[in-house]
Amino acid sequence: MSKAPRSSTTKKIADLSLNTESGLDTELTTNHGLPINDDQNSLKAGERGGTLMEDFILREKITHFDHERIPERVVHARGSGAHGFFQVYEPMARYTRAEFLQDPGAKTPVFVRFSTVAGSRGSSDLARDVRGFAVKFYTQEGNFDLVGNNMPVFFIQDAIKFPDLIHAVKPEPHNEIPQAASAHDTFWDFISLMPESMHMIMWVMSDRAIPRSLRMMEGFGVHTFRFINEKGKSCFVKFHWKPLLGMHSVVWDEALKISGNDPDFHRRDLWEAIESGAFPEWEFGVQIVDEKDEHKFDFDLLDPTKLIPEELVPVKRIGKLTLNRNPDNFFAETEQVAFHVGHVVPGIDFSNDPLMQGRLFSYTDTQLIRLGGPNFHEIPINRPIAPLHNNQRDGFMRQMINSGRTSYSPNSLSGNSPSQVAALDGGFFSYAERIDAHKIRARSLSFFDHYSQAAMFFHSQSVPEQNHIVRALRFELGKVETTAVRERVLYHLAQIDKDLAKRVADGLGVSVPAKIEGPPNMSIPADGDPKQFQSKRVKEMKPSPALSMANTIKGDITSRKVAMLMSDGFDEAAFATMKKALASAGAVPKVVAPHGGTLKGAGSNEVPVDVTLLTTASVLFDAVCVVAGAKSVKTLQADPAAIHFVEEAFKHCKAVGALGEGADLLATSQLAKNETIEAGIRSKKLVSEVGVVIGGAATASKVAAAFIEAIGEHRHWEREADDFVAA
Ligand code: HDD
Numbered sequence: 001m002s003k004a005p006r007s008s009t010t011k012k013i014a015d016l017s018l019n020t021e022s023g024l025d026t027e028l029t030t031n032h033g034l035p036i037n038d039d040q041n042s043l044k045a046g047e048r049g050g051t052l053m054e055d056f057i058l059r060e061k062i063t064h065f066d067h068e069r070i071p072e073r074v075v076h077a078r079g080s081g082a083h084g085f086f087q088v089y090e091p092m093a094r095y096t097r098a099e100f101l102q103d104p105g106a107k108t109p110v111f112v113r114f115s116t117v118a119g120s121r122g123s124s125d126l127a128r129d130v131r132g133f134a135v136k137f138y139t140q141e142g143n144f145d146l147v148g149n150n151m152p153v154f155f156i157q158d159a160i161k162f163p164d165l166i167h168a169v170k171p172e173p174h175n176e177i178p179q180a181a182s183a184h185d186t187f188w189d190f191i192s193l194m195p196e197s198m199h200m201i202m203w204v205m206s207d208r209a210i211p212r213s214l215r216m217m218e219g220f221g222v223h224t225f226r227f228i229n230e231k232g233k234s235c236f237v238k239f240h241w242k243p244l245l246g247m248h249s250v251v252w253d254e255a256l257k258i259s260g261n262d263p264d265f266h267r268r269d270l271w272e273a274i275e276s277g278a279f280p281e282w283e284f285g286v287q288i289v290d291e292k293d294e295h296k297f298d299f300d301l302l303d304p305t306k307l308i309p310e311e312l313v314p315v316k317r318i319g320k321l322t323l324n325r326n327p328d329n330f331f332a333e334t335e336q337v338a339f340h341v342g343h344v345v346p347g348i349d350f351s352n353d354p355l356m357q358g359r360l361f362s363y364t365d366t367q368l369i370r371l372g373g374p375n376f377h378e379i380p381i382n383r384p385i386a387p388l389h390n391n392q393r394d395g396f397m398r399q400m401i402n403s404g405r406t407s408y409s410p411n412s413l414s415g416n417s418p419s420q421v422a423a424l425d426g427g428f429f430s431y432a433e434r435i436d437a438h439k440i441r442a443r444s445l446s447f448f449d450h451y452s453q454a455a456m457f458f459h460s461q462s463v464p465e466q467n468h469i470v471r472a473l474r475f476e477l478g479k480v481e482t483t484a485v486r487e488r489v490l491y492h493l494a495q496i497d498k499d500l501a502k503r504v505a506d507g508l509g510v511s512v513p514a515k516i517e518g519p520p521n522m523s524i525p526a527d528g529d530p531k532q533f534q535s536k537r538v539k540e541m542k543p544s545p546a547l548s549m550a551n552t553i554k555g556d557i558t559s560r561k562v563a564m565l566m567s568d569g570f571d572e573a574a575f576a577t578m579k580k581a582l583a584s585a586g587a588v589p590k591v592v593a594p595h596g597g598t599l600k601g602a603g604s605n606e607v608p609v610d611v612t613l614l615t616t617a618s619v620l621f622d623a624v625c626v627v628a629g630a631k632s633v634k635t636l637q638a639d640p641a642a643i644h645f646v647e648e649a650f651k652h653c654k655a656v657g658a659l660g661e662g663a664d665l666l667a668t669s670q671l672a673k674n675e676t677i678e679a680g681i682r683s684k685k686l687v688s689e690v691g692v693v694i695g696g697a698a699t700a701s702k703v704a705a706a707f708i709e710a711i712g713e714h715r716h717w718e719r720e721a722d723d724f725v726a727a
Contacts, residue, residue, distance in 0.1 A: 030060055071370050072121045075166055076132045079115035080267040081334035082274055084323035086110050086137060092318060095235055096227035098347030100139040109138045112323060113337055114214040118169045119180025124259035125266035127180035128209045133219035134339045138385045145343040146239055151208055152220035152307040155197040157447050159358015183479035192488030195450040199305050202457045205472040207249035207465055207549055213269045215280035216248040223356040224301045226349040226431055234431045236301055238308055240285035240315050246553035248714045254652045257619045271326055278559040279324045285315035300446035304355040306453050310546040333381045338367040346428045373397055389418035449538040451495045456541035458497055462550035464717035474507035491516045555712040558586035560622040565592050569631025572601035574659045574697035578625055581704035592616060594639050602629050613641040618648040623711045628660025628697035637668045648727035653719050655710035660697030670725045691716030
């Protein structure tokens with residue numbers, strides 16, 4: 001046997017600092033570098049004999065496989081990540097000494113992980129849930145993790161209640177049902193006994209909990225943080241992420257159907273946008289409150305169930321986050337990334353928010369079990385780009401080879417290295433807040449208005465958004481079996497808005513109780529008034545237009561997916577014009593047809609089919625256009641899946657376009673139920689023309705322009721008032 005030379009890649013002595021492996025142009029080896037010559041057959045006693053214990057190659061492979069899974073995150077298990085960078089617009093030295101917020105020319109690398117909270121790793125992206133929005137900034141002064149959500153408030157005020165909240169929302173322990181859903185008794189039981197959750201409940205029942213895309217949602221640091229400047233002066237700060245594509249959601253019926261059609265809908269959307277170069281962007285915003293103004297609000301800045309209305313303290317946009325690279329390996333990056341609220345940099349500090357204080361313990365603790373020991377900071381995705389020197393040593397899976405004799409401080413044998421860094425030279429110091437207090441388990445009375453901001457949120461929503469909240473509550477409470485739980489929730493809703501409670505109660509077929517009995521509310525202060533549990537809304541707050549998604553940016557159709565519904569015999573010129581116009585506007589047109597392969601046009605041209613009516617659904621698109629062509633449209637008219645496609649898109653308030661004969665498909669569907677007789681001519685009429693764009697094939701470019709404008713509206717909610725389509 002002649003011996004072939006081994007490739008140069010495998011001959012290279014491994015560079016231990018390199019952790020990426022392309023898998024290209026390499027030879028198969030064991031974990032110890034032994035070249036493998038047969039990976040198809042185990043070692044046997046003869047061709048038909050048993051496998052030998054000696055087969056160390058088989059054993060190594062199977063053993064590694066058996067240990068491939070690590071515990072999923074106890075919350076936020078399902079996530080999607082991406083790399084990118086952050087750039088500040090102007091130096092922020094007046095407020096903070098954080099180095100990454102000073103130089104507009106500097107790009108700070110980031111890794112972002114988005115997540116749902118309640119579901120397991122394999123659950124659907126479209127669950128009604130809060131979305132995690134965790135950003136790791138790899139700054140020159142160490143990692144800063146902003147571990148936030150897409151909602152600016154939280155369910156509870158004190159971290160000691162977090163395990164209770166999560167136990168309540170996760171699948172019920174006796175039967176592990178339901179997965180990734182809050183619509184069950186234990187969640188609402190807990191909520192009904194925790195009136196402090198009511199503001200967050202308004203958010204979770206709103207459209208914010210079912211985003212169209214991870215790229216189209218806001219992010220929030222939630223807690224009040226502190227900025228500290230070079231002179232040691234501190235101010236309070238709330239962090240915001242503002243998506244440049246605007247905030248958009250899907251409708252609940254659509255969310256349910258997406259979960260079946262494509263449980264990876266958000267993950268895929270993020271991945272495809274980045275692959276196609278449509279890089280998601282958010283502006284970084286801060287709300288700054290002067291130290292002396294800490295008590296000027298009628299809520300407590302330390303209470304994480306409250307937000308600062310943007311109309312009171314405007315959000316100053318100070319920089320931009322761009323996500324421009326997908327992970328190379330999901331496990332190595334998205335799964336192993338470890339965030340921690342306690343990862344701050346000089347110039348950023350914590351406040352006494354009791355939820356934040358508890359989080360400061362939880363995050364490192366959870367990584368110890370999830371990532372197998374104290375050295376998870378050495379996993380490539382978690383490593384700081386700033387140099388790391390300390391006297392911490394050893395432990396499971398230690399990667400760093402620390403040289404020298406000393407691992408203690410002070411030392412004289414290594415010149416006292418590594419040495420502390422003076423605050424003036426950039427060393428981190430905590431804000432020297434004066435504290436003079438009794439050691440007690442209690443909550444400040446300033447935390448006890450549970451309804452005013454919930455009402456502000458509800459009253460800030462547009463009519464369609466309010467309707468969605470009512471429907472969401474009917475759905476969730478409709479799944480609750482215990483009458484007393486429903487009643488307690490209705491009672492709390494009535495404190496927010498009587499009409500809201502009545503509408504939900506009507507849907508459930510029950511009435512709103514005037515008062516409720518129940519176990520004592522544990523969040524009553526020891527010396528507080530127990531009647532607080534049945535308290536009324538304290539004050540009327542002005543609606544905050546910034547809280548409504550109806551006021552978001554519209555008109556940009558970048559990366560929006562448009563179904564071009566067609567079959568053999570389509571009108572080639574009209575198709576080409578529409579497709580080109582959509583693509584030039586940044587949208588992603590896809591040919592959807594009754595069969596796969598290619599479609600033959602009315603002339604001699606063929607176009608490839610992207611997806612068939614069997615393998616896709618209208619819920620995976622932002623809009624649909626029925627392409628012209630007599631034969632093509634006749635085929636679609638005879639296909640229930642095609643009719644269902646346009647009806648469903650219409651029901652979900654999406655833009656619907658029709659070129660030429662394409663209008664006949666709409667006429668066949670429930671979109672054209674009303675018959676009108678004008679001048680003796682009987683004709684079917686569209687029940688709503690809002691967001692429906694119809695025009696002749698010869699005027700395709702004019703139709704395209706109007707269709708693009710209709711897509712830019714995202715949704716045409718007016719249609720909901722007249723909800724009749726059975727799709
Ligand atoms: Fe948390 C993960 C956000 C309260 C304990 N949390 C986690 C993640 C996000 C948040 C985005 C996923 C990070 C990732 O992608 O890896 N958590 C929040 C927000 C909160 C909050 C915005 C309230 C304002 N969390 C909170 C409390 C506790 C925790 C009060 C415990 C006392 N959170 C955890 C955790 C997790 C976590 C158990 C699970 C996995 C992990 O940390 O790394 O430690």
